[in-house]
Every structure is written in C-alpha cells, then in structure tokens.
Amino acid sequence: MSFDLSFAIRIIPQVLEGLGNTILVTVLASFGAALLGFTWEILRRSAKPMRYLMRFVIDFIRSTPVLVQLYFMFFVLPYYGILLPAMFVGIFGLSFYYSGYLAEVFKAGIDAIPRGQYEAAQSLGLSSFDTIVFVITPQMLRNIAAPMGSYFVSILKATPYLAVIAVPEMLGSAFDVASETYRYAEPMLVAGILFLILALTVAQLVQRLEKRLMLSTRR
Amino acid sequence: MNALRAIDPATDKGPATGRPAVEIRHLSKWFGDFQVLKDVNLTVRNGERIVICGPSGSGKSTLIRCINHLEAHQEGEVIVNGTELKAGMKNLPALRRDIGMVFQQFNLFPHLTVLENCTLALVRAKKMSKAEAKEIAMRNLEKVRIPEQAEKYPSQLSGGQQQRVAIARALCMSPKIMLFDEPTSALDPEMIKEVLDVMTALACEGMTMLCVTHEMGFAREVADRIIFMDQGEIVEEAPPQKFFGAPEAGRTRRFLDQILH
Numbered sequence: 001m002s003f004d005l006s007f008a009i010r011i012i013p014q015v016l017e018g019l020g021n022t023i024l025v026t027v028l029a030s031f032g033a034a035l036l037g038f039t040w041e042i043l044r045r046s047a048k049p050m051r052y053l054m055r056f057v058i059d060f061i062r063s064t065p066v067l068v069q070l071y072f073m074f075f076v077l078p079y080y081g082i083l084l085p086a087m088f089v090g091i092f093g094l095s096f097y098y099s100g101y102l103a104e105v106f107k108a109g110i111d112a113i114p115r116g117q118y119e120a121a122q123s124l125g126l127s128s129f130d131t132i133v134f135v136i137t138p139q140m141l142r143n144i145a146a147p148m149g150s151y152f153v154s155i156l157k158a159t160p161y162l163a164v165i166a167v168p169e170m171l172g173s174a175f176d177v178a179s180e181t182y183r184y185a186e187p188m189l190v191a192g193i194l195f196l197i198l199a200l201t202v203a204q205l206v207q208r209l210e211k212r213l214m215l216s217t218r219r
Numbered sequence: 220m221n222a223l224r225a226i227d228p229a230t231d232k233g234p235a236t237g238r239p240a241v242e243i244r245h246l247s248k249w250f251g252d253f254q255v256l257k258d259v260n261l262t263v264r265n266g267e268r269i270v271i272c273g274p275s276g277s278g279k280s281t282l283i284r285c286i287n288h289l290e291a292h293q294e295g296e297v298i299v300n301g302t303e304l305k306a307g308m309k310n311l312p313a314l315r316r317d318i319g320m321v322f323q324q325f326n327l328f329p330h331l332t333v334l335e336n337c338t339l340a341l342v343r344a345k346k347m348s349k350a351e352a353k354e355i356a357m358r359n360l361e362k363v364r365i366p367e368q369a370e371k372y373p374s375q376l377s378g379g380q381q382q383r384v385a386i387a388r389a390l391c392m393s394p395k396i397m398l399f400d401e402p403t404s405a406l407d408p409e410m411i412k413e414v415l416d417v418m419t420a421l422a423c424e425g426m427t428m429l430c431v432t433h434e435m436g437f438a439r440e441v442a443d444r445i446i447f448m449d450q451g452e453i454v455e456e457a458p459p460q461k462f463f464g465a466p467e468a469g470r471t472r473r474f475l476d477q478i479l480h
C-alpha cells in the first residue's frame with residue numbers, strides 16, 4: 001500500500017476534530033500541574049511531619065506510571081462510589097502526574113535564589129508575604145520558565161494516553177480514520193505532524209515568555 | 220589627629236543623651252556545638268561609629284547580624300533602640316526598618332530597577348504612595364551620587380555602583396543605625412574608595428554605624444572606637460589612636476602586623 005498524499009490531505013479535517021480537546025486538556029492540565037506542583041512544594045517546605053509526607057507523596061506520584069494513575073481514577077474509584085467524567089479524569093490525571101515533576105522544578109527554582117535575597121528583604125523590614133510576592137516569586141519565575149515549558153510540551157505529548165479512558169483527542173481521531181479506511185500511514189503521519197506543530201508552538205510561546213522575564217530580571 | 224572629628228560637631232557634644240543605640244550584654248551564640256560568640260558585651264551610643272575587625276571566622280558577621288536578628292542568639296541580651304530582641308517577636312519587621320544593613324555581596328534585587336530597589340520597602344512596608352517613595356529614593360540616590368542610574372537594573376552597574384545603591388536602599392528607610400558587613404571586600408580596588416567616601420559622608424552626618432571592615436584607613440579616620448574580635452570574643456576595644464598606637468593584647472598586635480603588612 002503506497003503513501004497517498006491526496007488522501008493524507010483529505011483526512012486533515014477529520015484528524016483536526018480532536019484538536020480542540022487536545023488543546024483544552026493540554027492547557028488545563030498544564031495549569032493544574034503547575035498549581036498542584038507549587039502547592040506540593042510549598043507544603044514540602046513547611047514543618048516536619050508534613051515535610052516528610054510530601055517528600056513521599058511527590059516521589060510516589062513520579063514513580064507510578066501515568067496509565068496506572070489514569071486507570072485507577074477511571075476504573076477503580078467507581079467501585080468505591082466515586083464516578084468521575086472521563087474528561088475530568090483526563091485533565092486531573094495529567095495534572096496530578098505532572099505535578100510531581102513540577103514540584104521538583106519549583107524546588108530547583110526556589111533553591112537557586114541566594115540567601116542574601118531573603119536577608120536583604122528581611123533587613124528592609126518587609127513582611128514574609130511581601131518578600132514572597134515581590135522578591136522571591138519574580139526571581140523564581142525566571143528560573144523555572146524554561147524547565148516548566150518543557151513539561152508543558154510533555155503534557156501535550158501525553159494527551160494521547162487519554163484514549164484509554166475514551167476521551168476523544170487528536171490521536172484518537174486519527175485512529176478512527178485509520179480503522180475506518182484500513183490505512184495507517186497517512187493518519188499517523190498527519191497526527192504526528194500536527195503534534196509537532198503544536199509542540200513547536202508551545203515551545204515558542206514559552207521561549208518568548210522566558211525572554212520577557214529575562215529582560216526584566218537580568219543578573 | 221582625627222580630621223573628621225575636628226570638623227564634625229555631632230561628636231563634640233559628648234555622650235548622646237537617651238538610651239544607647241545598641242546594648243549587648245553577655246551575648247553568647249552557638250552554631251550546633253560550635254560557640255561563635257562568647258560572652259560579648261558592647262554598648263554603642265547614638266551617633267557613635269564603631270569599626271569591627273578580626274581574623275576570618277572570628278564571629279564579626281555573626282555579631283552584627285545579631286543586632287537586626289538575622290541570627291538569633293541563645294544567651295544574653297541584645298537591646299536595639301531600647302527594644303530587646305527576642306525569638307519569635309511580632310514587631311520584628313518594624314524594628315528592622317530602623318536598622319539599615321549593607322552586605323558584602325550587595326544583595327540588590329536583580330529583577331527590580333535601581334529605583335524600584337529603593338522604593339519597594341517604602342511602598343510595601345511603610346505604605347507610602349509611589350510618588351512620595353520615589354522622591355525619597357531619588358534624594359538618597361543623589362546622596363550616594365548615582366541618581367542618573369535610577370532606571371537601570373543592578374546587573375548593568377559596576378560593583379561599586381551596586382554597593383552605593385545598596386546603601387541608598389537602606390538609607391531610604393531612614394534608619395537610626397547602619398550595619399555594614401565588609402561592604403568593600405567584594406569590590407575591585409579602584410571601586411573601594413567611592414564606597415568608603417559615601418560611608419565617610421554618612422558618618423559626618425552623625426549616623427550611628429557599626430562597620431565590619433579591614434579598611435584601616437577608614438577606621439583611623441572615621442571610627443570612634445575600633446573593636447578587635449578573635450574566636451568569638453572582643454579582645455580589644457579602643458579609640459583609633461590607642462588601637463593603632465598601643466594595642467594591649469598580643470593578638471591585636473599580631474593581627475595589625477599582618478594587615479598593615
């Protein structure tokens with residue numbers, strides 16, 4: 001079966017049907033992962049029992065396969081009366097899994113800020129709240145922009161996992177085309193290229209953001 | 220003799236009235252098992268200029284960091300502007316606003332312009348309007364002779380300029396006491412003078428100052444008293460003339476031989 005370019009072009013609209021969900025899941029899961037990851041990291045920096053608990057939780061999240069986590073939420077929780085819509089499981093599942101990695105990104109970003117920054121803020125009589133908001137966070141954002149962006153791309157590339165819990169997305173649409181027409185090369189290539197374009201777009205956006213942060217936070 | 224003191228009326232008034240600026244009594248501090256400060260006693264009057272010197276690791280930084288509670292002490296009393304510093308006290312930020320601190324590494328906020336570095340605490344901690352804060356900031360930047368750099372970021376300035384901005388930032392809070400921890404040690408030799416000049420000018424205005432420094436020319440010219448620390452203790456405490464001319468302790472003499480080559 002030779003590669004049919006005109007067929008590949010014809011099926012683009014069908015594959016694009018999944019685009020909306022792919023973007024929606026990527027954006028919301030990125031946001032959720034950052035929010036959860038930041039929360040984990042702040043909790044990990046608090047007093048003792050919580051600190052140890054969070055160290056374990058973060059390691060646990062990162063050391064279990066994302067598919068196991070998704071299956072657990074979608075197929076196991078209903079046994080205990082917790083029935084969650086597939087879309088919610090998809091977004092929350094990816095948020096949860098990647099929050100473990102983003103906690104590490106936040107940790108590195110905060111650790112990179114020299115002690116002297118806190119001491120200068122304290123000796124000026126700034127409150128802890130003002131120190132975090134006006135001194136630490138802006139510097140942390142600069143430190144984390146690049147690694148966080150690469151995790152956003154990872155989240156985009158992880159959206160096809162949601163096929164296992166029947167969330168329609170771009171690879172799923174491509175697969176539908178393939179199973180209807182028994183041609184795999186063209187749908188997979190089209191999906192692959194579309195993912196590539198999306199990934200490059202995310203990377204580009206992050207780079208632009210990073211540049212802007214750099215401009216105002218040069219060392 | 221001391222040229223500065225001759226032209227400076229502030230020091231000719233004799234001992235300033237009211238409570239001393241800093242009272243340190245029987246101060247001891249440990250890092251783990253290691254005792255950094257051993258029964259340190261020191262009283263600094265308002266308007267007095269103290270220079271602290273001593274070998275590396277002798278506890279100089281720790282001592283002045285106890286004065287604004289960047290380090291907590293375990294024994295003894297530290298009373299600053301009449302208030303005793305205690306662990307967990309609530310009004311610590313307010314007390315710290317009266318104590319300016321200048322660090323060896325400048326510690327300017329790299330994401331803020333020179334002007335924003337100076338106005339941040341005025342706006343956030345002192346609740347001033349932006350315009351009011353800017354006026355105070357510009358006045359202090361002029362004092363350290365760097366107003367034309369107000370819109371630049373710290374990384375665009377030389378080390379000497381950054382340290383002068385750090386001094387201006389501290390002065391913006393109108394502190395009653397200024398602490399300097401080796402303010403010129405991270406600077407290239409040609410920039411040391413511009414920072415020392417600013418500090419000397421500050422001393423002339425009658426600011427209460429505690430400076431950890433090994434700039435003995437500055438100490439001789441500006442200090443009312445020079446303190447020599449070694450192994451967590453104050454070994455010698457004397458006015459410049461006596462300190463350089465006839466130090467009592469052998470350790471002081473050996474130290475002076477070393478740094479005055």
Ligand SMILES: Nc1ncnc2c1ncn2[C@@H]1O[C@H](COP(=O)(O)OP(=O)(O)OP(=O)(O)O)[C@@H](O)[C@H]1O
Nearest residue numbers: 250251255273274275276277278279280281282401
């Ligand atoms: N946070 C800390 N934890 C453990 N030990 C410390 C800490 N800070 C300082 N020390 C130790 O306490 C001693 C005194 O330190 P300090 O910084 O006060 O010395 P210093 O006189 O300022 O020296 P230098 O001239 O090198 O700046 C040193 O031996 C140092 O290693």
Ligand SMILES: [Mg+2]
Nearest residue numbers: 279280281401
């Ligand atoms: Mg020191």
